Amino acid sequence: xxSLIGRAAALALLACAVFSGIxxxxxxxxxxxxxxxxxxxEIPSHWTVLSSETRKNLSAVGQAIAxxxxxxxxxxxxxxxxxxxxxxxxxxATIRVxxxxxxxxxxxxxxxxxxxxxxxxxxxMLRTFRKMEAAGGPKIIQAQPFRIERFNNQLTLVMxxxxxxxxxxxxxxxxxYKIPRPTYLLELTLSHRQSDAALxxxxxxRVKRSIQF
Numbered sequence: 001x002x003s004l005i006g007r008a009a010a011l012a013l014l015a016c017a018v019f020s021g022i023x024x025x026x027x028x029x030x031x032x033x034x035x036x037x038x039x040x041x042e043i044p045s046h047w048t049v050l051s052s053e054t055r056k057n058l059s060a061v062g063q064a065i066a067x068x069x070x071x072x073x074x075x076x077x078x079x080x081x082x083x084x085x086x087x088x089x090x091x092x093a094t095i096r097v098x099x100x101x102x103x104x105x106x107x108x109x110x111x112x113x114x115x116x117x118x119x120x121x122x123x124x125m126l127r128t129f130r131k132m133e134a135a136g137g138p139k140i141i142q143a144q145p146f147r148i149e150r151f152n153n154q155l156t157l158v159m160x161x162x163x164x165x166x167x168x169x170x171x172x173x174x175x176x177y178k179i180p181r182p183t184y185l186l187e188l189t190l191s192h193r194q195s196d197a198a199l200x201x202x203x204x205x206r207v208k209r210s211i212q213f
């Protein structure tokens with residue numbers, strides 16, 4: 001006869017499956033996407049992967065806003081690798097992956113960064129956002145504390161902020177992860193509508209944990 005602990009564990013798993021709607025017959029909820037530079041990550045299988053042309057349009061919009069606001073662009077060449085939108089439309093969450101070559105800073109630079117320097121960077125980024133907002137950029141509601149953490153055993157600059165919603169009243173939570181590699185800077189941006197955080201946040205955390213480079 002199964003032990004009490006074993007039966008309790010089985011019941012807990014069953015309850016979790018019922019709660020999440022998971023059945024053994026379902027297709028995998030995530031699939032791995034291989035990108036250039038040896039980068040890969042898992043994304044929700046049913047989300048919409050935007051075309052190369054759409055990625056280029058998004059990149060062109062960002063460049064135009066920066067130039068129109070008088071913001072100096074990084075010297076490196078930025079390459080958008082992946083843009084994914086949650087379904088249904090209008091989307092409530094997005095995944096963006098890009099690389100900039102060569103990197104603006106190194107792992108050693110991040111290791112030497114002090115807390116005061118992070119606060120200065122946060123203030124500088126907020127001023128830049130305000131300039132870009134006047135040129136058509138998103139309205140930034142709150143710049144949250146920047147931090148440095150480990151990501152796949154690499155130091156990562158984490159830049160979270162809250163911006164106004166585009167297709168509704170709810171603000172959006174945005175987190176940028178900037179990971180300097182020897183020949184490029186990897187940027188992963190995860191964002192979701194705050195009003196639906198219980199739905200989107202676990203999925204985006206799963207995506208973040210899956211990235212390999």
